[in-house]
Amino acid sequence: MKIVITSLLAAVLLTSVLSVQAQNKKDARSFIGITGGLSLPGGDYSKGDYNNDQSGFAKTGFNIGVTGAYYFKHSHFGIGGILSYTHYGFKNAQGLADGYKEAFDVDSSTVYIKGNNQTINILVGPYYTVPLGKLSLDFRLLGGLVNATLPGNEVYLEDGLDNRLKQDKSTASAFGWQGGAAIRYTIVPHIGVFAGVDYFYSKPNFSIDNENRPVNAGRKIDGYHTAISGVQTNLGLVYEFGK
Amino acid sequence: MKKIASFATLLAVLIVMLHACSKDEKAVAPPVPGNEFLTTVQLKVTNAANPADVQTASWKDLTPDDPDGVDISKAVLNLKPNSTYKVEVLFLDETQSPAGDVTEEIKERQNYHLICFSNSAGLNLTVQRTDKDTNTPALEVGLEDQFTTGPASTGTLNLQLRHQPNLKNGSCEPGSTDADVDFTVNIK
Structure with missing residues (x-):
C-alpha cells in the first residue's frame, strides 16, 4: 500500500514539476478552508480479529478539519497545516x-464498546503547488501531533453477579505524519x-488498564503499539488569498 | 473570508466536541443449542503404597432429562484404612461414540474451573488437590488429588465441578456447577 501511494505521489509530482517548467510562472494562491471525507484504515489497526492482540477493530470512518497554506511570494513552495478529527467505526x-x-x-456474553477509535491531528509542513489557471495542484507533507483514542469495552459473562470484566478506554499521543495531493x-x-x-x-503507544481480571483467560490487552495508518479522501471549500 | 473563517472556527469547536463524545455499541453472543454433554464422572484411584492397586469408580447419567436415569451402581470406592491414594478425576461425554474426553477441555480451561469435594459426616477421608492452574498466583484445580484415609468408616463423597469464569479465587463459592455427583466410599 505504502509503495503504491508513494509511487503515485512521486509520479504526479514529477509530471507536475515538468509541466510547470513549460508554463508561465504565476503566483501560487494561499488559502484557508474546511475539509472532510472518508478515512480508510489499514494494517492490523483495521483488523477485527479477537485472537490477534494487534487488532485495532477500526473500520472505515470519516474525517473533518480545517486546513490552509501560505505560499511564499513568487514561489510555488509554502507552509501549511491541518487541524482534523478522524472517527472510525468499530x-x-x-x-x-x-x-x-x-x-x-x-x-x-454481552460486550459493550465504550468510546470510539478516533484521532485529533495537528499537523504542519511544506506545501508545493502547481498553478494551472483556475486549477492548482497542491502537494503536501505534514507532520505533528496525533492524539489517538482506543475504545474500551465491558464484557458481561452469562448473567452471573459481579461477572463483568472491563478494558478501559485509553488515549495516547505520538508524532504522526501525512502526505498527499489535492x-x-x-x-x-x-x-x-x-x-x-x-x-x-502514526504509532501511539497506548497503556491500557483492565478491571476485574482475576483469572488468566480471555483476551486481555495491557498495551497497544500498532501503526494507525491508511488513506483518507477529502473534499473541501476554501477561501483563496491574492488575485 | 469572514464567513469561511467563522465556519472554520465552528468546525474546530465541533472537532473538540466530537472527540469528547462517545456512543456505546453492544454485541451479544447468545447461547448455542447442542453443546456437548458431561455424562460421566470417574475417579481413578491408585494406592500410593501399591501401584497395582488401582480401581475406578464411575457415576453415569446418559439421560440428563430423566431424573431416574442416573447409574450409581459403579459409583463406589473401597479403600484401605490409613492409606494414601493418588486420584485422577475424569469427565466423559458418553453420548458420543467413542466417548468424548471432557477432562482435556477442563484442563485447557483450568484457570476458571475448580473441583470441590465434601465428605458426609463420619467418613474418615481427607482430600487434597495436588494440581494447579496457570493463574497468578496459581490456584488449585482438582483434576489430580490425594486421598488419605483414616480408620474404617463408610459415607458419601460429594464431587462438584465448579465453573468460575472470571471469578475463580480458590474457594468453591463463585460460579456455577457443571457437575454435582456422589460416590459411596467404604474404608475397610
Missing part, C-alpha cells in the same frame, strides 16, 4: 462477544473547492 464487536464467550466457556479549483474569485487524497501514519 469493526466486529460481535467477534469480541463470541471470543469471550468461547474463552470463558459460558453460555452467552486538486484545487477556483469557482469564483477567492472561493474554491478541492478534492484530495492523503496517506496518514
Whole structure:
C-alpha cells in the first residue's frame, strides 16, 4: 500500500514539476478552508480479529478539519497545516462477544464498546503547488501531533453477579505524519473547492488498564503499539488569498 | 473570508466536541443449542503404597432429562484404612461414540474451573488437590488429588465441578456447577 501511494505521489509530482517548467510562472494562491471525507484504515489497526492482540477493530470512518497554506511570494513552495478529527467505526464487536464467550466457556456474553477509535491531528509542513489557471495542484507533507483514542469495552459473562470484566478506554499521543495531493479549483474569485487524497501514519503507544481480571483467560490487552495508518479522501471549500 | 473563517472556527469547536463524545455499541453472543454433554464422572484411584492397586469408580447419567436415569451402581470406592491414594478425576461425554474426553477441555480451561469435594459426616477421608492452574498466583484445580484415609468408616463423597469464569479465587463459592455427583466410599 505504502509503495503504491508513494509511487503515485512521486509520479504526479514529477509530471507536475515538468509541466510547470513549460508554463508561465504565476503566483501560487494561499488559502484557508474546511475539509472532510472518508478515512480508510489499514494494517492490523483495521483488523477485527479477537485472537490477534494487534487488532485495532477500526473500520472505515470519516474525517473533518480545517486546513490552509501560505505560499511564499513568487514561489510555488509554502507552509501549511491541518487541524482534523478522524472517527472510525468499530469493526466486529460481535467477534469480541463470541471470543469471550468461547474463552470463558459460558453460555452467552454481552460486550459493550465504550468510546470510539478516533484521532485529533495537528499537523504542519511544506506545501508545493502547481498553478494551472483556475486549477492548482497542491502537494503536501505534514507532520505533528496525533492524539489517538482506543475504545474500551465491558464484557458481561452469562448473567452471573459481579461477572463483568472491563478494558478501559485509553488515549495516547505520538508524532504522526501525512502526505498527499489535492486538486484545487477556483469557482469564483477567492472561493474554491478541492478534492484530495492523503496517506496518514502514526504509532501511539497506548497503556491500557483492565478491571476485574482475576483469572488468566480471555483476551486481555495491557498495551497497544500498532501503526494507525491508511488513506483518507477529502473534499473541501476554501477561501483563496491574492488575485 | 469572514464567513469561511467563522465556519472554520465552528468546525474546530465541533472537532473538540466530537472527540469528547462517545456512543456505546453492544454485541451479544447468545447461547448455542447442542453443546456437548458431561455424562460421566470417574475417579481413578491408585494406592500410593501399591501401584497395582488401582480401581475406578464411575457415576453415569446418559439421560440428563430423566431424573431416574442416573447409574450409581459403579459409583463406589473401597479403600484401605490409613492409606494414601493418588486420584485422577475424569469427565466423559458418553453420548458420543467413542466417548468424548471432557477432562482435556477442563484442563485447557483450568484457570476458571475448580473441583470441590465434601465428605458426609463420619467418613474418615481427607482430600487434597495436588494440581494447579496457570493463574497468578496459581490456584488449585482438582483434576489430580490425594486421598488419605483414616480408620474404617463408610459415607458419601460429594464431587462438584465448579465453573468460575472470571471469578475463580480458590474457594468453591463463585460460579456455577457443571457437575454435582456422589460416590459411596467404604474404608475397610
